[in-house]
Amino acid sequence: MMHFLNKFKFIFFAFLILSTANLFSQTNTKFKVVLDPGHGGKDFGANYYGFIEKNIALKVALKVGRNLEKYNDIQVIYTRSTDVFIELMERARIANRANANIFLSIHCNASPKGDAFGTETFVMGLTKNASNLEVAKKENSVITLESDYKIKYAGYNPNSLESVIGIPLLQEEYLDQSITLSTKIQNEFTNKLDRKNRGVKQGPFLVLNQTSMPSILxxxxxxxxxxxxxxxxxxxxxxxxxxxxSDAILNYKKEYFGGTNVIVDEKTNKATVEKVEKDTPVVQNKSNTKEVEKAKVVITNEPIPDDSKGITFKIQISASGKKLDLVPQNFNGLSPVSVVDEKGLYKYYFSQTSNYEEAKKYLSEAKNKGYESSFIVAFKNGNKISIQEALKAN
Known part of the structure; x- marks a missing residue:
């Protein structure tokens, strides 16, 4: 196990070197999307009633790519465009070599009982949630089809709970954007297609953890x-x-990158220019308060002042490429809200406390206000740390 952890730490530092590009592309640079149809070739994925996961994932991915390729400032890269087997790490390498802006792995779910339904989207994260772990174990098990997987993955066993939850978290710096993209996809599935929303979740997926850009499954x-x-x-x-x-990806691109889109009509071959500025996330004003109260403003790259014992819990409610006025009406009535500017990515936090149980109440309040993907973030002496580390120190 220790050999496995050390190997992944080495990979992590290697990827840091590869991912020195800015979080945001320039408007004259193509927005690169890597589409990863799950499984393929000898790996069928789930197979029920003649519905084969590898075929469905490929067909949907190709259709997504076709939609996005209508825009001349978007480049689509596929990990596979035919029915072939691609090793798990090679999928991530394809994305890293392309210096992609986002990585999207497309799959179909399955349940032995046969009564579960609905859509769910995952970001990389360590969890002990049983259902999330089962999905991750199922998708990670593809490595057993690789002849040298025991050597290549340093003894990692996808069927071992210890191995699954012991994966070093390499995707943390992209978590905010990954959650944003996941949320947009789930919203499209739910609001436009009326599909059951099983939510945005975290899971220890090897393929997501090896990419050096925002990545989701x-x-x-x-x-x-x-x-x-x-x-x-x-x-x-x-x-x-x-x-x-594809609509969710375009919305994400618009919010974080802006740019100019040229859409080519397939029938007339005529081009339509669509100028886009970096967007502001759409928020609904659910507050009936007539007087707008200014929230505490914190815009800094320096450590954030914290509470007693040097431990602070905050609720991260969103991240955006554009600065918002810190008033309750911009955050569905939540107050106080603070913001930190991290290289042009504005992270918005609701409330602050040194008590973890109180933080969970604030988290529930944020979710009730519509921020379903919000989560607790811990700081020690102004520096971000893991929740586990904060609980031990508190």
Whole structure:
């Protein structure tokens, strides 16, 4: 196990060197999207009622790519565009070599009981949630089809709970953007397609952890649930899912990158220019307060002052490429809200406390206000630390 951890630490520092590019691309640089259709070749993935995961994932990915390639400032890279087997680490290497802006792995879910349904999207994270771990174990198990996986993955066993939760977290610096993109995809699935929303979740996925850019894995639905499997296997369903995903990617690109899009009409071959500025996240004003109270403003790259014992818990509610006025009406009535500028990425935090149980109450309040992807962040002497480290020190 220690050999496995040391090897991944080495890989982490190697990826840090490879990922020195800015978090945000320049408007004259193409926005690079890596689409990763899960499984392939000898790896069928889930297979129920004749619905085969590898085929559905590939068809949806190609349709997403076709939608995005209409824009001349977007470049699409596929980890596979045919029915071939691609090793897990090679998928990540493809994205890293391309210096991609985002990595999206597309999969279908399955449940032995056959009654689960709905969509869920994962970001990299360590969790002990049983259902999240099962999904990660299933997707990580593909490495057993690689002839030298025991050597290549330093003894990692995808069926071992210790191995799964022992993966060193390399994706932390991209977590905010990964959550944002995941949320946009889930919102498209839910609001446009009326699919059951199983949420944005965290899981220890090897393929996500080896990429040096915001990376997510989306489960389109359960092919083990026959009605949903029929939808996923249909051309109509695949077209709708692909449009939802590509619209979410375009929305993410608009918010973080801006730029100028040129859309080419396939029938007339005429180009339409669409100028885009970096967008501001759409927020609904649910507050009935007539007087707008200014929230505490913290915009700094320096350590944030903290509470007693040097431990502070805050609720990160969003991250954006554009600065927002820190008033309750911009954050669905939440107050106080502070913000930290990290290389042009504005991270917005709700409230502050040295008590973890109180922080969980603030988290519940933020989720009730519409920030379903919000999460608790811990600081010690102004520096960000893990929740586990904070609880031990507190």
């Amino acid at each position: 989306t489960e389109l639905g359960f092919i083990s649930y026959k009605p949903e499997g029929e939808y996923l296997n249909s051309d109509k369903g695949q077209e709708e899912l692909a449009k939802a995903i």
